[in-house]
Amino acid sequence: MEVGFAGLGHMGQPMAMNLLKAGHRLVVWNRTPSKAELLAENGAEVAAAPTELARTELIITMLSDDDAVTDLMFERGVLAALPQASIHVSMSTISVALSDRLAEAHRTAKQLYIAAPVFGRPEAARARALYIVAAGADPTIMHCQPLFDAMAQKTFVAGERPSMANVVKLAGNFMIASMLESLGETFALVRKSGIDPHRYLDILTGSLFSAPVYRIYGQLIAESNFEPAGFRMSLALKDMRLALAAADARMVPMPAASLVRDHLVSGVAQGQGDVDWSGLAGICAKEAGL
Ligand code: NA7
Numbered sequence: 251m252e253v254g255f256a257g258l259g260h261m262g263q264p265m266a267m268n269l270l271k272a273g274h275r276l277v278v279w280n281r282t283p284s285k286a287e288l289l290a291e292n293g294a295e296v297a298a299a300p301t302e303l304a305r306t307e308l309i310i311t312m313l314s315d316d317d318a319v320t321d322l323m324f325e326r327g328v329l330a331a332l333p334q335a336s337i338h339v340s341m342s343t344i345s346v347a348l349s350d351r352l353a354e355a356h357r358t359a360k361q362l363y364i365a366a367p368v369f370g371r372p373e374a375a376r377a378r379a380l381y382i383v384a385a386g387a388d389p390t391i392m393h394c395q396p397l398f399d400a401m402a403q404k405t406f407v408a409g410e411r412p413s414m415a416n417v418v419k420l421a422g423n424f425m426i427a428s429m430l431e432s433l434g435e436t437f438a439l440v441r442k443s444g445i446d447p448h449r450y451l452d453i454l455t456g457s458l459f460s461a462p463v464y465r466i467y468g469q470l471i472a473e474s475n476f477e478p479a480g481f482r483m484s485l486a487l488k489d490m491r492l493a494l495a496a497a498d499a500r501m502v503p504m505p506a507a508s509l510v511r512d513h514l515v516s517g518v519a520q521g522q523g524d525v526d527w528s529g530l531a532g533i534c535a536k537e538a539g540l
Contacts, residue, residue, distance in 0.1 A: 251397065252277070254303030255294075255310045256322055257342065258285040260480070261368070262312035264375040265341075265401045270294060272400035277306055304331035308394070310339045315488050316348045323352065334360040339394055340412070341366050341382075343423065343489055346496045349413035353386075362390045365412035367419035368402065371466075371480035379403045383422075385415035420493040426463055427486055427510045427527065430471075433464070434531030437471050438538035447472040467528050476529035483530075484523035487514040 251274050255266045258280040266289055270276055276294040279302070280286050286296045300322055303309050309332070313319050319342055323329045329352075332338065338356055340349065340363070349365050356363035364386030374380050380402035384391045391407060398405045408414040440450045451468040459468075470476065490511040497504045510530075517525070517533050525532075 251275070251308060252306045253308050253310060253397065254279070254297070254306035255312070256280070256300055256303060256328070257312035257314075257318070258289065259312070259314065260372045261375050263288065264372060265310075265312060265368075265380075266294065267292065268375075268378050268401050269397060272396075274397065274400065277303055279303055300326050300328050301331040304328060304333070304336070306336075308337040308339065308397075310341055310397070312341045314342065314485065316344050316492075318342070319344055319348060319352075324355075329355055329359065329361075332359065332361050335362065337362045337364070337390060337393065339364055339366050339397070341368060343367050343419055343485075343492070344416060345492045346413045346416050346420070346499070349416045350411075353412045362387065363412055364390050364394065365415040366391075366394070366398065366405075367415055369419070369422055370402075373480065375401070381406065383408050383415045383418045385409050385418075386412040416492075417496055420489060420496055423486070423489040424493045424504070424507050424510070426467075427490060427514070427530070428506050429463060430467060430528055430530045431510050431513060431534070433468060433471055434534030437531055438534045438540060441535070441540055442538055470526065470528040471531040474532060474535075476526045476532055477524075479524055479526040481527050482523060483514060483517050483525050483527050486527035486530075487511065487518055487523075490514055 253274050253276055255276055255278045270292050277297050278286050278289050278294045279297040279300045290296050297303055353363050366382050366384040368380045368382050370380035382398050382402045382405040384405055385408040408418045437447055451472045455465050494507050522529055
C-alpha cells in the first residue's frame with residue numbers, strides 16, 4: 251500500500267520504519283525535517299509540504315497532541331487536500347472531542363476516518379510489539395489491517411464510532427498513570443523502611459502483579475531510571491487532562507485521575523516535563539524526603 255505518514259517522533263519513526271520493512275511505500279513528513287533522514291535512507295520519499303501526503307490513498311498521523319493534529323489537518327490544509335474516499339488513520343492520543351470533529355469533517359468531505367491509538371513505548375514500537383485499539387467502520391479497519399500487522403502484535407476493535415478508540419486509550423493511560431502513582435508511593439514506603447527496592451519488585455511481580463506494566467515500570471522506578479523518556483511527563487499530563495475532559499463530558503467523576511493530574515502538574519512545574527512519566531515515583535520519593 252502507498253501510505254502518507256505524518257509525525258516522526260519517538261513513536262512515529264519506528265512505526266514508519268516497520269511499514270517500510272513490511273514492503274509498504276511511504277511518503278513521510280515531519281515538522282522538523284531532519285527526523286525524516288533515516289527513513290529516506292531506507293527508501294521513504296520525503297514530502298516537502300504536508301499537503302503532498304494527500305496524493306497517497308491513505309494517511310497516518312502520529313503527532314503529539316490536539317494542537318498538532320488540528321494544525322496539520324485543518325490549518326495546513328491536509329484534510330482539504332485529501333481526495334474523496336481516501337482514508338485518514340489517526341494514531342495520536344488526542345481528545346474525544348477532536349476525534350469526533352475529525353470524523354464529522356471527513357464524513358462531510360466524503361473521506362474515511364478511523365482512530366487507531368496505540369499502547370506501548372518506543373521500544374515496543376521498534377519491536378513491532380505495540381497493541382492497536384481501532385474504532386470506526388469495519389471495512390475501513392479491515393482495509394488497514396495489513397498496516398496494523400506491520401506495526402503491532404495485536405489489533406483490538408473498540409466500536410463503530412472512531413472516538414471510542416480514543417476513550418479506551420485515555421482510560422488505559424489513566425490506568426498506567428495511577429499504577430505509577432501507587433508504585434511510586436509504595437516504593438517510597440519500602441525504601442524508607444529499609445527494604446531493598448529490587449527485592450520488593452521481585453516480590454510484587456513474582457506474585458500478584460506479574461503484568462508487563464508492573465515489570466517494565468517497576469524496573470525503571472527501582473533504578474530511578476527516568477531519562478531518557480520513553481513517554482514524556484508533559485504528554486502524560488496532556489492525557490490525564492483529556493481523560494478528565496472525556497469524563498466531564500459524560501458526567502463521570504474520576505477523583506483518582508484528578509489526583510494523578512495534579513501530581514503531574516507538580517512534576518512539569520518543577521521542570522520535569524521531558525522526564526519519563528515513571529518519574530511520578532521520583533516526585534513521591536521527594537515528597538517522602540528521600
Ligand atoms: P514526540 O516524540 O514528542 O513526537 C511528536 C511528533 O509530533 C513529532 O513528529 C513532532 O514534530 C510532531 N508535532 C508536534 N507539534 C506539531 C505541530 N504543531 N505540527 C506538526 N507536527 C507537530 O511524541 P511521541 O512520538 O512519543 O508520541 C506521539 C503520540 O503517541 C502522542 O499522541 C502520544 O501521546 C502517543 P517535531 O519533530 O517536534 O517537529
